[in-house]
Amino acid sequence: MTDERPLYGYGDIAAVGALLADATRARIVTTLADGRALPASVLASESGVAASTASEHLSRLVDGGLLTVERSGRHRYYRLANGKVATAIEALAVLAPTRPVRSLRESTRAAALRRARSCYDHLAGRLGVAVTEALLDREALVRVDGVAGTERAEHDPLSAPLPGHPYELGPNADPLFTELGVDLSRVRTTRRPLLRFCVDWSEQRHHLSGALGAAVLTRMESAGWLERAGSRRTLRVTASGAQVLDRVLGVEAVA
Structure with missing residues (x-):
């Protein structure tokens, strides 16, 4: 056979x-x-x-x-x-x-963009995702869709603003943003939506955008915690910025 x-x-x-x-x-x-x-x-x-x-x-x-x-x-x-x-x-x-x-x-501009950059008027890259994650850890933000941390949900686009936002302000929002020098009451008065989130193209995780995201980046730059480096989109953490990020958010400087 x-x-x-x-x-x-x-x-x-x-x-x-x-x-x-x-x-x-x-x-x-x-x-x-x-x-x-x-x-x-x-x-x-x-x-x-x-x-x-x-x-x-x-x-x-x-x-x-x-x-x-x-x-x-x-x-x-x-x-x-x-x-x-x-x-x-x-x-x-x-x-x-x-x-x-x-x-x-070989230390490419693309690598610097992945570490920390501006996405329109808010913080993105590894640093942007790390800051958003820290806001969740400290209950300044709360995720409400059942997904852990800043993970991209299954239905999310690969790289785009989210059509909705699966986050809310948490119980520690006011004191934490005050410590960062961001006046939430003032940000709330703008006509722009307070909370918006993007899927970060380089990390495929969420980062904070909207009026609050813009206010955070504006504050970090005006305080001298971040500065533009090379490309206008590339951001670098300064020595004073590294101290603040570590003290307030527990974020290790990545740029």
Whole structure:
């Protein structure tokens, strides 16, 4: 009797190896190894190549099954296809030699934007998300949709203002914002909505926007706690700002 069961050989390691053998493609998958989805323009900047070059590499990585792509508005966002890809990248990183930093360019403007930046008139990036998280921890804000912390909810866009806002002011809002030098009563008098939130494009978590978010950034800049660096959107925490962030919010300076 003939055994008609299909025969399976070894996995084609060479095919995956060929995708990762290019330095630009390797940088792209490493950038995405923390699970975020990023637009092609950011991946190009972090990889140090032109947008057209990045697009070619991204297409190959998608065709090869290492990345998936999702459209959000005018942009396409790329992420690792699944957890197995992330595990493989981590395993390869253990075997790979450490690559030395050879130029200042490798400390990219994109990395600085991810650390701390303005998003229109409010604080974004890792710092913006950390400040929002600290406001939740100290009950100046309360999340009311059942999701923990600043995590992006399943139905949220990848990068956009939220159509609603799953937060309310908490019991400690007045004393905490007063300590930061933000007058809530004054902010409430503006015609603009007090509370709004965005999904941060680089962190895929929520950050505070709206009238209150704008007031917080304005206060941090006017007090000298944040200053513009390089790009007008890039923000840097000053020495006095680091002290205030640590003392009032328990946030470690990230810029």
